[in-house]
Amino acid sequence: MQPKIRALVFDMDGLLFDSEKVVQKSWYIAGERLGYPNVGDHIYHTLGFNVVRRSRYFRETFGEEFPVETFNQMTREIFYELKETEGVPKKPGVDELLSYAKEEGYLLAVATSSGEAYSRTLLKEGGIWDYFDAAVFGDMVTHAKPDPEIYLKACEKLGVKPSEAAALEDSPNGIRSAYAAGMYPIVIPDLVRPDEEIKSLSTWQCESLFDVISILKEK
Missing domain, CATH: 3.40.50.1000 (HAD superfamily/HAD-like)
Incomplete structure (x- = not known):
């Protein structure tokens, strides 16, 4: 039926x-700048998460010292730069x-x-x-x-x-x-x-x- x-x-x-590929690219770039290479690999584990749940995942994965607020702000800025230059x-x-x-x-x-x-x-x-x-x-x-x-x-x-x-x-x-x-x-x-x-x-x-x-x- x-x-x-x-x-x-x-x-x-x-x-x-x-857009997920653009987000992933912004994670790689921000992670490299902050000394956490290959952060973009972790997008596969966080698909569907909102920012609060994703932030918790980062702290659980990389430790409480992971600069979540800085990373989130940096990835937003990089995403919009990529959006303007490469499009979504x-x-x-x-x-x-x-x-x-x-x-x-x-x-x-x-x-x-x-x-x-x-x-x-x-x-x-x-x-x-x-x-x-x-x-x-x-x-x-x-x-x-x-x-x-x-x-x-x-x-x-x-x-x-x-x-x-x-x-x-x-x-x-x-x-x-x-x-x-x-x-x-x-x-x-x-x-x-x-x-x-x-x-x-x-x-x-x-x-x-x-x-x-x-x-x-x-x-």
Whole structure:
């Protein structure tokens, strides 16, 4: 039996935008400057974390002396420099999927672990902000992914039950979050390929956002 889906909730970094690679590059640069080489390797363990949870990870991994506040500020500045010089492109199929979903009457939301100011800027500059009926940002929740809080809030804002919504995610923690919320997780991998656990939690596995259009057309 095909699920009845009324809403689509999107992660942002690595899903709508090819931004995780830019973030990773900013981590490598900042880490080198601060004497912590290869910090960028750790992005694979923190995908889906908000800044509070990520800061805790850094201290647990590198020790309490790790200069979290300096690192966070430095990576923000480097990210925006890279954004201006190299750009942060949208992922293939973003415009097509959002346009199709809107035309078909789906409710749309963003549920991102990133902060509101950064997220609004990226979504508006990418020309896709107006597609969304609701948004929940990382600084609006107490518990980061894989906790389901952010997805439950997104469904609440849209006025739908989690069982009426699909969540589009690239990261393992995002898939875990959506599954725990009782939604239909769709995994579209970016930096990390899904392992057997993530495959088992995902209702659908796609290679691009174009594949999601095909899924919706079958419903």
